[in-house]
Structure formats: structure tokens, C-alpha cells
Amino acid sequence: MSRDSKLHRWHHRMNFGESLYLGEVFRGMGITMGHLLKNLFWTKDMPTVQYPEEHRDYSNRFRGRHRLMQREDGTEKCVACMMCSTACPSDCIHITAGEHSDPSIEKYPETFEIDLLRCVYCGLCEEACPVDAIRMDTGIYEIAGTSREQFYVNKEFLLNDNQQGTL
Amino acid sequence: MSVVVPSLLKITFLLTIILGLVPVLIWVERKGSAFIQDRTGPNRASIAGIRLAGLVHPIADVLKLMFKEDFRPEGSHKFLYALAPFLVFFIALLTYAVIPFGDFIEIAGVQYNLIVADLDIGILYVLAIASLGTYGVVMGGWASNNKYAFLGALRSTSQMISYEICMGLAIMGIMMVFSSLRLSDIAAGQGDLIWGFLPKWGIVVQPIGAILFIVAVFAETNRNPFDLPEGESELVSGYHLEYSSLKFALFFMAEYCNMVIGAALITTLFFGGWNIPWLSRDVIVSNVGIVMPIQLGLQFLLATVIALLFFMRAKREKNKFGDNRDREPVFMGVIATLSAAGAVVALGATPWTLGPGAASIYATLLQVGAFVGKVVFFCWVFIWVRWTLPRFRYDQLMSLGWKVMLPLGLANLVVTAIWLALV
Numbered sequence: 001m002s003r004d005s006k007l008h009r010w011h012h013r014m015n016f017g018e019s020l021y022l023g024e025v026f027r028g029m030g031i032t033m034g035h036l037l038k039n040l041f042w043t044k045d046m047p048t049v050q051y052p053e054e055h056r057d058y059s060n061r062f063r064g065r066h067r068l069m070q071r072e073d074g075t076e077k078c079v080a081c082m083m084c085s086t087a088c089p090s091d092c093i094h095i096t097a098g099e100h101s102d103p104s105i106e107k108y109p110e111t112f113e114i115d116l117l118r119c120v121y122c123g124l125c126e127e128a129c130p131v132d133a134i135r136m137d138t139g140i141y142e143i144a145g146t147s148r149e150q151f152y153v154n155k156e157f158l159l160n161d162n163q164q165g166t167l
Numbered sequence: 168m169s170v171v172v173p174s175l176l177k178i179t180f181l182l183t184i185i186l187g188l189v190p191v192l193i194w195v196e197r198k199g200s201a202f203i204q205d206r207t208g209p210n211r212a213s214i215a216g217i218r219l220a221g222l223v224h225p226i227a228d229v230l231k232l233m234f235k236e237d238f239r240p241e242g243s244h245k246f247l248y249a250l251a252p253f254l255v256f257f258i259a260l261l262t263y264a265v266i267p268f269g270d271f272i273e274i275a276g277v278q279y280n281l282i283v284a285d286l287d288i289g290i291l292y293v294l295a296i297a298s299l300g301t302y303g304v305v306m307g308g309w310a311s312n313n314k315y316a317f318l319g320a321l322r323s324t325s326q327m328i329s330y331e332i333c334m335g336l337a338i339m340g341i342m343m344v345f346s347s348l349r350l351s352d353i354a355a356g357q358g359d360l361i362w363g364f365l366p367k368w369g370i371v372v373q374p375i376g377a378i379l380f381i382v383a384v385f386a387e388t389n390r391n392p393f394d395l396p397e398g399e400s401e402l403v404s405g406y407h408l409e410y411s412s413l414k415f416a417l418f419f420m421a422e423y424c425n426m427v428i429g430a431a432l433i434t435t436l437f438f439g440g441w442n443i444p445w446l447s448r449d450v451i452v453s454n455v456g457i458v459m460p461i462q463l464g465l466q467f468l469l470a471t472v473i474a475l476l477f478f479m480r481a482k483r484e485k486n487k488f489g490d491n492r493d494r495e496p497v498f499m500g501v502i503a504t505l506s507a508a509g510a511v512v513a514l515g516a517t518p519w520t521l522g523p524g525a526a527s528i529y530a531t532l533l534q535v536g537a538f539v540g541k542v543v544f545f546c547w548v549f550i551w552v553r554w555t556l557p558r559f560r561y562d563q564l565m566s567l568g569w570k571v572m573l574p575l576g577l578a579n580l581v582v583t584a585i586w587l588a589l590v
Binding site for chain 1: 203205555
């Protein structure tokens with residue numbers, strides 16, 4: 001039986017060598033010293049990321065903070081159909097619909113607010129949207145603030161390419 | 168006068184070494200444990216961007232502890248609660264009085280022994296003071312009026328009683344071999360050679376005793392794998408649970424001071440004390456023209472390698488942070504270069520022969536350096552073992568102490584006695 005499978009047995013009786021402890025203690029000390037030397041001389045190989053200065057690379061499919069898409073003329077693509085706020089499992093999207101001056105568009109959101117403290121970043125709003133108006137492709141995950149109001153982001157914030165996490 | 172001034176100087180030297188080692192040991196503990204566990208460890212505190220790989224953190228820690236609230240829980244014993252940390256720290260520092268950190272130093276024709284109090288019952292003093300250390304722990308645990316602190320204190324007592332016996336038995340073997348209770352005699356006796364090549368260190372003449380003693384010292388200093396008095400998984404943090412601010416800092420520092428004593432005792436009793444194997448005082452004095460350049464050359468080599476490493480790092484990580492921290496590798500590299508240059512200058516200025524007085528002082532310094540080096544190594548072993556082994560279960564601790572180490576210690580004593588009677 002190999003050494004490892006022995007270790008995983010619940011009722012493993014130590015053999016004589018192991019019950020002396022000393023040999024096993026030195027073996028363990030060898031393992032820890034190996035780690036120490038490896039990390040001392042090959043510091044670059046350590047998995048630690050020096051966070052505020054360095055960032056990890058995330059996949060392009062990573063769901064970060066939402067943004068609202070614009071038409072070519074700079075107005076919001078959203079037609080206030082309420083599909084996203086209906087699909088939202090955490091009830092964090094609040095839209096007030098208003099009548100658009102252009103008869104071919106029908107409706108537009110007068111307000112479009114997302115409560116980022118409630119959001120679970122599931123991406124259902126993105127999938128529900130019929131006009132591709134809401135996306136979570138910003139890759140922003142540093143969502144921090146000093147008051148609750150800061151997390152209640154509005155339409156203007158989401159529409160323009162803001163790089164901050166919160167208001 | 169002739170006694171007081173040298174004694175004060177010796178005490179100052181020892182206190183500087185010990186209290187200077189404590190923050191360094193805390194740093195080594197944090198950084199070493201981090202590297203052992205594949206983390207980077209503390210590296211944020213800085214002075215003008217110079218972080219010294221986390222060495223600034225102890226300063227930050229102490230400042231933080233100084234400004235914290237000094238809290239006393241309701242129902243605690245006011246006097247004993249305040250006394251306990253001071254007692255622990257005081258007793259931790261007392262043991263150093265009998266530890267010889269060098270042979271003697273000869274200045275202006277007068278020989279000064281490098282030991283604060285050369286007691287003829289040095290070992291008994293060590294044992295007595297070591298067991299007194301428990302009083303502070305028990306006092307702290309009991310006066311806190313907290314059941315976890317109390318349980319921690321109880322565990323500390325029973326552990327101390329169990330392992331002190333093995334410690335005494337292990338020391339008894341050494342005592343028989345060197346036939347003295349005076350620590351300076353034991354240290355000096357380890358300078359001899361057996362059969363002309365094997366240093367007569369305690370570990371060579373008493374291997375079982377050495378193992379028993381090292382294990383017992385681990386238990387006495389409450390370090391892992393014997394740190395049951397503060398087992399945080401079941402006792403939150405044991406006897407110092409209720410302490411905060413500088414009182415906690417005192418407990419914390421006392422733990423490291425105890426570690427340094429433990430290391431100093433292991434060194435003195437079993438690893439030759441201040442002796443450098445095969446390099447006795449006479450050999451150093453008569454060959455100072457060879458020993459000194461070698462020592463300086465090694466120092467130079469080490470400093471150069473470190474300087475090169477830092478400069479390579481500075482080149483590789485150029486503008487990594489975009490602030491003062493980018494200057495750090497260059498700063499460290501310049502310091503290492505300067506120390507390498509200093510070694511070169513010293514090497515160039517080394518006369519191939521020193522006067523007998525200067526050579527004797529150089530030999531003493533080398534021996535003190537050897538002692539400090541060994542102590543630092545054993546401090547590192549304490550840290551190394553802590554981050555390698557899991558904690559013993561309470562019944563395992565007791566059965567190891569009473570059923571394995573006690574009989575082994577007695578058997579070792581009998582074998583030693585027979586061997587000494589035959590040889």
C-alpha cells in the first residue's frame with residue numbers, strides 16, 4: 001500500500017518508526033523548509049497578487065458592474081420594457097418609464113436605478129433585454145462606497161463610461 | 168566598583184541582544200510562516216517607501232499596542248491582573264544572568280568573565296527560575312476571571328510540572344558528564360575534543376539527553392507543538408485572553424524572551440556554548456592572520472551576493488508600484504554594497520599579525536559571535552517547528568511526558584552512570 005493511501009485511513013496505527021515522532025518531525029521540517037526556500041528564491045512564482053497595485057486577469061465573460069448602452073446619437077438604447085427588472089431575482093433594478101418624443105421608439109426610462117448592494121451579478125438582466133441595452137461587460141469589480149446612497153447608481157452614471165465602481 | 172561597572176556593561180549587552188532579537192524574531196515568525204505557507208507575509212508598513220521586507224511592521228505593531236485601550240474586565244483581581252504580565256516578563260529576563268555568552272575578555276591586563284553571575288549552582292538557578300515563569304501565567308489566567316484564561320493557566324501548570332522532570336533528568340546527564348553545576352564550566356568543557364577530532368558537545372556525549380531537553384524546552388516555553396495553554400481553537404487564546412494594550416505586548420514579548428532563553432540553554436548545554444569547533448582560543452590567537460581574513464572574506468562574499476540580488480530585483484521590477492517603493496531595491500542594494508565595501512576595506516587594512524592583546528579580544532568577539540549565531544539558529548528552529556507540526560492533544564501531551572520521556576530520561580541517566588563508571 002502506498003504511503004498516501006495509508007495516511008487517509010481513519011484508524012491508522014502508527015508503526016514503530018512513526019511512533020518515535022522524530023523521523024516524521026524531521027520529514028515535516030524538510031517539507032516546510034522546501035517551501036520556504038522555494039518562495040525565498042523564486043518569489044515571482046508565488047501566487048500572491050499585490051492587489052491594489054496589481055490586478056488579476058479576468059476572463060472576458062466576467063460579469064462586472066452594469067452599464068447602459070447608447071444609440072449612435074448618444075441617447076439610451078433602453079426602451080423601458082421592464083424585462084430586466086422582472087427577470088431580476090434580487091429586485092435591484094428600478095425603472096420609471098416615460099413617453100418618448102420619437103413615435104417610433106414609444107418609451108424611454110425617465111429614471112433607471114440599480115441598487116448595487118442588492119445585485120447578485122447573475123446576468124439575467126443582460127439576457128432578458130430585447131434591445132441589448134444593459135450589459136455587464138465592464139469588468140469592474142471594485143464596488144465600494146462609504147454610504148448606502150453611493151451604491152444606488154442612476155441612469156447618467158450607468159450610461160456614460162464611468163470607470164469607478166460606485167457613485 | 169570593579170565589579171559593578173563590568174556587570175552593568177554585561178547586563179546592558181545581554182539586554183540589547185535579547186530585546187533587539189525580539190522584534191526581529193517576531194518578523195521572522197511572520198515572514199517565515201508566510202513563506203512556509205506560500206504567502207508573501209507582511210510587506211505594507213513603510214517609512215518613506217522603505218519597507219525592509221516587512222521589518223517596519225514590528226514598529227507599527229508596538230505603536231498600535233501602545234495606543235490601544237488598557238482594559239480590565241469586571242470581576243478581575245485588580246492587583247494580580249496588573250502584576251502578572253510584569254512578573255512573566257521579569258522572570259523571562261532573569262535566567263540570562265547565569266548564561267555564559269563568551270569565555271573572558273582581557274582588557275588592559277584584567278580578565279572579565281563574560282557571564283553576569285557565575286553561580287556555582289547555575290543549573291539549579293535556571294530550573295528554579297524557569298518554573299517560576301508559570302506563576303505569572305497562572306496569575307494572569309486566574310486574575311482575569313475568565314474560564315478560558317483559567318483553563319489555559321491550569322494547562323500551563325500541569326504541562327510545566329510534567330516536563331520539568333524530563334528537563335531536570337536531561338540536565339542531570341550533562342551534569343554527570345562535565346561534573347559541574349556551573350554553566351561556565353559546562354560551556355568550557357565542551358571545547359575539548361574526543362579522540363582528537365569530535366567536539367565534546369553535549370549532543371555528542373548525551374544524544375538522548377539532548378533530544379529530551381530540546382523537547383522539554385519546547386514544552387516549557389509553551390511553543391507549538393506544546394502550546395496548549397493558549398490553544399486558540401479551544402481556549403480562544405488561553406491565559407492572556409483578557410489582556411490588551413501594552414500588558415498583552417509584555418506577555419507577547421515574554422514568549423519570545425523565553426524562546427531566546429530556551430535557545431541559549433540548548434546552545435550552552437548541548438551545542439558547545441560559545442565554543443567554535445576545532446577553533447579554540449589558542450588556535451585563533453596564534454593563527455589570527457588566517458582566521459581574520461577568512462571571516463572578513465566570507466562577510467564580503469555574503470554582502471556582495473545580497474547586493475547583487477537587490478540590484479537585479481530593482482532592474483526587474485522597475486516602476487512596479489509607481490511611488491517611493493520603487494526606490495527600495497536600490498536603497499537596500501546600496502546598503503549591501505556599502506557593507507561589502509566595508510569588508511573589503513577591513514580586509515585590506517588587516518595586519519597579518521595582531522598584537523596578543525588585540526588577537527585575544529578578536530578571539531573573544533568571534534566566540535561571542537558564535538554563541539549569538541547558535542542562539543539565533545535555535546530561535547529559528549523554534550519558529551520552524553511551530554509552522555511544521557500540529558498541536559498535541561492534551562492526553563497525548565501527558566502520555567508523551569510521563570510514559571515516554573520520563574522513563575527515557577531515567578534510562579539515559581542509568582546508562583550514563585554505568586558508562587562513566589566504566590570509562
